[in-house]
Amino acid sequence: MHRLLLAAGLLACALPVAGVRAASPPPIVGKDAPDFVLKAIDGTNLRLSEFRGQVVLVNFWARWASDSRQEMPALNRINRTYERAGLVVLGISVDEDLRRAREFADAMKPTYPVMFDTGSQLGHDYQLEKMPMTILVDRSGVIRYAHVGFKRGDDRIFLDHIRQLLRE
């Protein structure tokens, strides 16, 4: 009786999860994260491969993408909470207008490094189609999760994946 109830309960819980996962993941998931080096807002240069061994959340954003405005405070919270646990959050602006992107970043007061990419290679490497896009890179440099856009509650999905990767 208990087993049956447990199985049915599990099924009830599993179905919504299966429904969410039914959407095919972006093709970049499961591949090695393309390396990059970019200049951060404070003038330092940061290279992705130098964070090997840590879980890295890379957030591509643009000033003109309204979701970015909602996402940055959520990422601030995530960074503050999980920084000590070994999570690295990197924000990458793909705005062509560097000055306005800087102004936007200054206004959002991110607690994590924000970098600027004015070229097109990185967007091509990461198959950026829509903004914002968030990817999670595991400790061995493989992209494990990619998320396009941002709406309320998505930060919880990020947290689930982050916790799982930090446990590995």
Added chain:
Amino acid sequence: MVSRPLHVRSAALGAVLLLAAIAALAAEPSPAGASAAAPPAAPAAAQAATPAATPGATPGATPAADSAAVAGKAPTPAGAPSAPAAGGDATPAPESGSGEFKTLDQEVQGLKKDVIDLNKDLFVLEEELLFPANTQVAVYVSMDVGTFFALDSVTVKIDNKEVKNYLYTAREADALLKGGVQQIYLGNLKVGKHELVAFFTGKGPVERNYRRGATINFEKGVGAKYLELKITDKVPKHQPEFTIKDWE
């Protein structure tokens, strides 16, 4: 907006299935009924569990296997002499287990070494094919002292064409200061006269933004050409110095 109705629909479906399962149990409490209800739940549960369980299971299993290997290895020297003396049936089993682990470990190590050797050979072959000695040009960067200059980036132009633009992280600049030499560019050039221009940007004395260039005209012969971009301190002038050395 799209995922919410899906959630709701799936949750409702789950609740219906839950009720159906309870009703089936109430109607037919025999083991046959239970086994009939189990199969539809099993694949769904397995599907949901697989992505979460697989990555978690692997690292969990590895340390266990490692500890088993360690545990198997550790008692071997002490346990080996005692085993024949005892003559029991139980003692040889752990020995053979540790032996298996040992041979497996050796095999894995051997395979790893083979892969590394193959990779090295492939790298050499690739370099020989892509950059044959008669056209090869390699440019290196080295830095000495660095009191008056903090390196940020180097841009290399050959015959007025930008071939490399490299941004240095703090770690990389530190590695150069510790005596490291970086191959910044490897390419092909035809025999004849060429010009290389290197631009160095960074922080100069008194934390000022600093950008300097250095030029070299060189003749590419039939052999490989090696050029070194050297950043040194000019102590009397309290300024950095940028030179290009042509290694014949």
